[in-house]
Amino acid sequence: MATATAGGAAQPGSPPAPRKSVLGTPRWVAVLFLLPALVLLGALVVYPIGYSITRSLFSADSSHFVWFDNYGEVFTNHDTLTAVKNNAIWVIVAPTVATTLGLIFAVLTERVSWGTAFKLLIFMPMAISMLAAGIIFRLVYEQDPDKGVANAVVVGVHDTFAEASAYPRARPRPNGDLAPSGGGAFTTKAPHEASTPVALPLIGILAKDLPDARPAKPPEQAKEGGKGVTGTVWLDFKPGGGGKPGQVDPGEKALKGVKVEAVKDGKVVASTRTADDGTFSLDTSGPVRLRLPSSNFAEQYAGVDWLGPDLVTPAIIGAYIWMWAGFAMVLIAAGLASVPRELLEAARVDGANEWKVFSRITVPLLAPVLVVVLVTLMINVLKIFDLVYIIAPGSTQADANVLALQLYLESFGSGNNQGVGSAIGVLLLLLVVPVMIFNIVRMRREARR
Template sequence: GDLPAGGLRWLLRQCLAGGKVTGTVWLDFVKGGRSEHNVIDQQEKALSGITVEAVKDGRKVAEATTADDGTFTLPAAADGAKLRLPAANFAQPYNGIDWLGPALVTPAIIGSYVWMWAGFAMVLIAAGLAGVPRELLEQARVDGCNEWKVFRKVTVPLLAPVLGVVTVTLMINVLKIFDLVYVISPGATQREANVLALQLYLKSFGGSPDQGVGSAIAVILLLLVVPVMILNIRRLRRESRR
């Protein structure tokens, strides 16, 4: 199952009683190593609050949580099934800085992304603004337009090509963002900040890899990026014909 490896052994003991599967989850280890394996000694610790799953043919058929003494009871449907302890039982809870907790990890990543790409967008927009003819702006003001109308009716249409480049580039980067999420989010809060590219990596190369699911996520990511690429190619063709 999903039992952790290492010097300490986490053991299940199960039996069939009254049409139900019962058992005990305990730490089969005593300090100093003087204990009999597969036997519950008085000095050994029972594991409470542990989720136990019964799996048949790769499908979970039952689930139970251990009591304070480490015992659990599964329905009769678990008879003959393989028992396992999911890895989530041993995932260390997040006890770090609050702003990286589940509630604020996503805004923290968004802020980092904006900070990283704001310079790129500003440079392109500033270059576009430098190319806007001042005569058109002055003519609009002479005709009675206020600054908001000048911006909306003159400046933005003239900056449309530059804004298109910035928008398309940032959309593609957002769809394939990986490094910021992987580096910033702690392991315990990674699920709350997950994105497609990170899920692709975790499914393909993380624990219990599944290359089929990873390939499916890659295809979905490609299908999301293709329309943006087509839009960008059409825009470049229109500009080249002018």
């Protein structure tokens, strides 16, 4: 396995050693067979390496020899520095997570009867373009929870566990008892006592937005034996007009679930929520000021800003993992098939539990495959371009920048500096040189065998 993939070879074991020509092919025939490939490779792959190295030492208009200034630029310019940093995050996070998921999926699906269908599904995104995957995830990450499925889920979960703000945009009547007290809360100007029920009228909500609200019940004193400050919170608007401001008129709707706090000397001494008919009763005798805290009026939770400056790179890495976890899974599953079952059985007979068998035997035996998968993904991630270019919106493209994108922007976009572009290209090449050397050394070793 390891042999197979580290070099991109199709077969493991020992590729046959180069042999003497047994067929007696004339040399000129060999030249003819090789010529098309050598011309294409020479002109479009080998020559560009030399050209790029040279070009990276010249200025933007290629008129001056500038030594390593372009490389200095790469590591000092703010945009390229972001790209370097993001590339580092990509190379560390994306392969690790994709390989871990691949390992988990490969192990778990091994003996599930529909494991093949599962693998096919997870592997499928490999077949589509990064452009299509990018568009798919632009849709997933759309900010509006009514459109983007990610935020629809996040907001749904959030609203299940956190109290949803009941009445965004509601406010008291101007010049009434309630006045803004900072931070979006409203507090009564006058202190209130148990003896006089309090009317807390709000406006700013459309009556049609409260289809299920019950009619408000006028504020009344606490029932006999009960003590405490009581009152009503309602929508002080009578459809069709004719209501008296500050007074509960027939047809006006109750605001249920509004949080009401009793404040004494700046401290909250009691708090409650209004009932279905808008009434509340606070367990305190006063005198207290009544406060409607800002949580009643906060704007609706809008979900996560997936493609904002902070999360755009992790979000795009998520899309990449969606595409490539299947690749890791398939390679690891193939490796898993060659793990000798007797070894696992023997360990189990010796009393090892499943976790021990997995971590002490399966994973070490899979180590070569895991390394191949990791290295392959790292090389792949190093050159990541399409996904970032498509998913990051213009406003956060700079925050999501990676080397291949910066190379494109510098050379063919707004940058107009092919000197720096070439330097980035050479940098990308240098980063894969260790793999190159490893492959060559291994081929030589095998050829000698």
